[in-house]
Amino acid sequence: MRAVLAAMLALGAGCASPSRAGDDDDVPHDASGGTGSDGGGGSSAPIDVFDPTIARVIVEIDYETNEAPYTGNVIGFGDTFDPTLVNMNRVFANKKMLTIPTQLANMQDIGTIPDEELTLADLLAIAQHHRDVHDLPDTKSYYVVFVSGHFADQNGVQAGVLGVSVGDTIAMFKDVIRQSQSLTDPNAVRYVEQSTLIHELSHSVGLVDNGVPMVAAHKDAPHGAHCNNPDCVMYWLNEGAADARDFALRRLLTGSSILFDAKCLADVDAKTGGL
Template sequence: MFFRALLLLLILLCSNCENQKGETSPILQGLLALDYLILSDPDRSSVYFSTTRSASVEIAYEDGAEPNTGNFAVAPTTSVWSVTESNLINAFADRGYTVNVTVPTDLSSMSEFPDQGRSTWTINQLLALVPKYKAEDSNFQSAKFFVVFVKGSLAENSGVIAVTVSGAFGIGAPTVFVFKEIINHFQDNLSPDKVRKAEQMTVTHELGHALGLVNTGIPLSSDHQDTAHGNHCTNTSCGMYWALGDDRVDSFSPGTNPLIFGSECITDIRDYTP
């Protein structure tokens, strides 16, 4: 909203500058085109929480970077990917209408792509995967979130577990990139179940960013943005906290409470009525 307000101000200023001429300036033409692109982009928080009636997650993975599937050992009847599903369902709940959420649960419903032979990735190299392997795009009724598991690490910061990337000014669908080897080794001596929990907490955290948390599309209802760490929550027990610590993973109980977003972030979502 801030960017659109700034854009409108620039348009008005440029219009005033050109009032004495009989044609639209190239600058104004460019600003109008950019405004049209933003308005025609369905991948925005204001669309997700107004006209969207279905949301699905598409998952692709590099050969050798397969996501965890199956059930949790600590909760044998709980599917690993039910964590992502439950959190998305909760994010879209209580809006006076129903949003149907679909999340794949096994590798047969995910897409594998060849080993890319990289030990590090730049953002541009990651984004180059999207047109190759993303099958569906969002529209104003259906949100399509894309999650990609890769080997290696982010070149700019080898300690990053995952990153959500969208186009300039928010134009373009957000895509979540998960660095599988970093998750597998972010703490020493991880049990298989701990890796499953860490992976799901990571995916859900990044999808939170894609939805617009914290203050990246969904406005704040209270002062809980950890500005020192960017768009993260100050609540250390919230899934949008900046660090995925060992104690948080240990205390997470997907069988009894799969929801990771804290009350502050949920209140932001519930109060958001674009």
């Protein structure tokens, strides 16, 4: 059972679903409204990133001291951040100018955050204090912060949550990500971090049925804004960090592997016109 809780959290629960009323009951709802973890909202009115007037998409990445994301080249795989770049470019069918930093020199160390039990309000406060990139008439931005400690909600500390998406703000819980380390594949933890980042960014963008309508029904409704296909990055992994690792190792064969299934791609392609 240990893994079960972690499971929902893994790529699931933690990443609540923006703007839905009462469908992710596995998600620890915050006190900010009870309609999903992003109830508190990051920056005012949601802007549809798929709107044709949005030409640029910028992801800002900050990290707590000593909690930076993994970066750099992996022999036989590619750059550590290739999966996020390739998959998010695929979400937009390569039709947006997408900027995601891939090296620490282009990310910011924001110092130590003493709080190790971070609520949605705490995360939004961090974003408010440290976020530098904001939306413009032609630009949609997302803020990602890598932190130590764990996500906490009204049910307490959620030890299995790898990441949380709250509107256009994303938190990545480095201590949990590190738990996915594998003796047999030292790069597994990098892949888990990347697949988690893709998962959370995709929630923020609108998957599954989280702003982007479904072309064919594939929402795993009992688990919120998730896909019902275990081989899709938007599946709420049902056994925690260990399964997040299994998924990443199974699907991330190279840095250019697409981690979405056909139904998730169909949803975004309906917005972009496809490749």
